[in-house]
Amino acid sequence: MKETIDFGVIGCGLMGREFASASLRWLHLKGGIPRPRIIAACDTVEENLNWFRQDPDTRYFYRDHREMLESPEVEAVYCAVPHFLHAKVYGDVIRAGKHLLGEKPFGMDQAACLEIEQAMAENPDAFVRCTSEFPYYPAVQQMVSWYREGRFGKIIEVRSAVKHSSDMDINKPINWKRTVAANGAYGCMGDLGIHALHLPFRLGLMPRTVSAVLANLVRARRDAATGEWKPCETWDNALLLCEGENPAGDRFPMAFEMKRMAPGCANTVEYEIYGMEMSARFSTDDPNALRYTVSHGQEQAWARLPVGQKTLYPVITGGIFEFGFSDSLLQMLAAYVSELRGLPCPFGCLTPREARKSHELLTAALTAYETGRAVTLPPTEPDRWNAAPPDAESTRSCEASASGCRSAVPGSC
Numbered sequence: 001m002k003e004t005i006d007f008g009v010i011g012c013g014l015m016g017r018e019f020a021s022a023s024l025r026w027l028h029l030k031g032g033i034p035r036p037r038i039i040a041a042c043d044t045v046e047e048n049l050n051w052f053r054q055d056p057d058t059r060y061f062y063r064d065h066r067e068m069l070e071s072p073e074v075e076a077v078y079c080a081v082p083h084f085l086h087a088k089v090y091g092d093v094i095r096a097g098k099h100l101l102g103e104k105p106f107g108m109d110q111a112a113c114l115e116i117e118q119a120m121a122e123n124p125d126a127f128v129r130c131t132s133e134f135p136y137y138p139a140v141q142q143m144v145s146w147y148r149e150g151r152f153g154k155i156i157e158v159r160s161a162v163k164h165s166s167d168m169d170i171n172k173p174i175n176w177k178r179t180v181a182a183n184g185a186y187g188c189m190g191d192l193g194i195h196a197l198h199l200p201f202r203l204g205l206m207p208r209t210v211s212a213v214l215a216n217l218v219r220a221r222r223d224a225a226t227g228e229w230k231p232c233e234t235w236d237n238a239l240l241l242c243e244g245e246n247p248a249g250d251r252f253p254m255a256f257e258m259k260r261m262a263p264g265c266a267n268t269v270e271y272e273i274y275g276m277e278m279s280a281r282f283s284t285d286d287p288n289a290l291r292y293t294v295s296h297g298q299e300q301a302w303a304r305l306p307v308g309q310k311t312l313y314p315v316i317t318g319g320i321f322e323f324g325f326s327d328s329l330l331q332m333l334a335a336y337v338s339e340l341r342g343l344p345c346p347f348g349c350l351t352p353r354e355a356r357k358s359h360e361l362l363t364a365a366l367t368a369y370e371t372g373r374a375v376t377l378p379p380t381e382p383d384r385w386n387a388a389p390p391d392a393e394s395t396r397s398c399e400a401s402a403s404g405c406r407s408a409v410p411g412s413c
Ligand SMILES: NC(=O)c1ccc[n+]([C@@H]2O[C@H](COP(=O)([O-])OP(=O)(O)OC[C@H]3O[C@@H](n4cnc5c(N)ncnc54)[C@H](O)[C@@H]3O)[C@@H](O)[C@H]2O)c1
Pocket: 010, 011, 012, 013, 014, 015, 016, 042, 043, 044, 045, 048, 063, 065, 079, 080, 081, 082, 083, 085, 103, 104, 105, 131, 132, 133, 191
């Protein structure tokens, strides 16, 4: 571990702490990737701020993010605040000349996303990305490699899903994620959408139309402090059916499921690509493996490939061991700092343009549900999408690539 990048964290709740934990687990990564060192933390709640006092790197504590942004020592900021604050806080970070890794959905709505873009236009030197960790599972990256190699052939169908179950507990108290004021009108789509969209968007599998069915299944929840019933206004579940297209000119159905109430799930993320030559599907229920079809003449059988720890950024863990959620965050952060420093990054974090496309889709989904009609999305300029990223060569340059290594650090596998 040579270089460090000095970070501030704004929002020291669930995800702020995950970021801190990953930054202190950097020894896990091989290859000298610069380590995010959290020197400053900011939260409006003292108790949440205090949690960061355990982090040996954190020296500065703030209640107001604007004070943190005055510090010349902070080079980059990770922001994990409620959705209604994204436009204001992300804009302030970018205008202060800091690099930003912002949590999804990158603005509470389309207008907020455009406000963040305005700040980027005013300070184009800021390196800005949005989080999305699930594509970093090695089995998903195997799917990415196969797609980029053209192994699927003509695309038949694409599906992705995020299925939570914690809201199945109707006694779970209300929090900001269940109010339109703090979470936005998208409801579960804002909360979960990017997790479903990053992978297909990055592969150039883009929706061109959308129909939607939305459900608000639990309409009131108790306030944890007072016990009072409060309206639970946000959409719990969303099913989006799209016509998709890719740069090869294929047109195919795309289905996106974003569910807060999915019986039998925990936080299940699924990616499925069906093609004329091959199909593959991944689920976090079986995080170590990728299922894919093997053809026998006219018939296809599903096979299960255990992938283990063949990570994008090499780690000390043996290749046969299982990969999990916190590993995916570590990989995502390695991708962010690598891209920030111009190091190889075969699969980067969600870009602002991809975030904009996600807002176009989710806004159109709200209209589609309200009107009961399919909505056509603004066209996607093909050259703006990463069917193959400019830096894909760096992965291919790995000497061991013939053995299936996808390492971002040539020669390190
Ligand atoms: N990538 C993922 O897997 C994932 C998972 C959950 C949440 N998220 C995203 O992370 C973000 C935060 O969600 P969370 O679950 O961590 O929420 P949380 O409620 O646990 O944490 C939010 C924190 O922000 C603080 N905060 C509120 N206003 C603030 C302000 N003005 N300045 C500084 N701090 C302030 C709160 O006190 C709280 O500590 C959201 O954008 C959410 O969509 C991402």
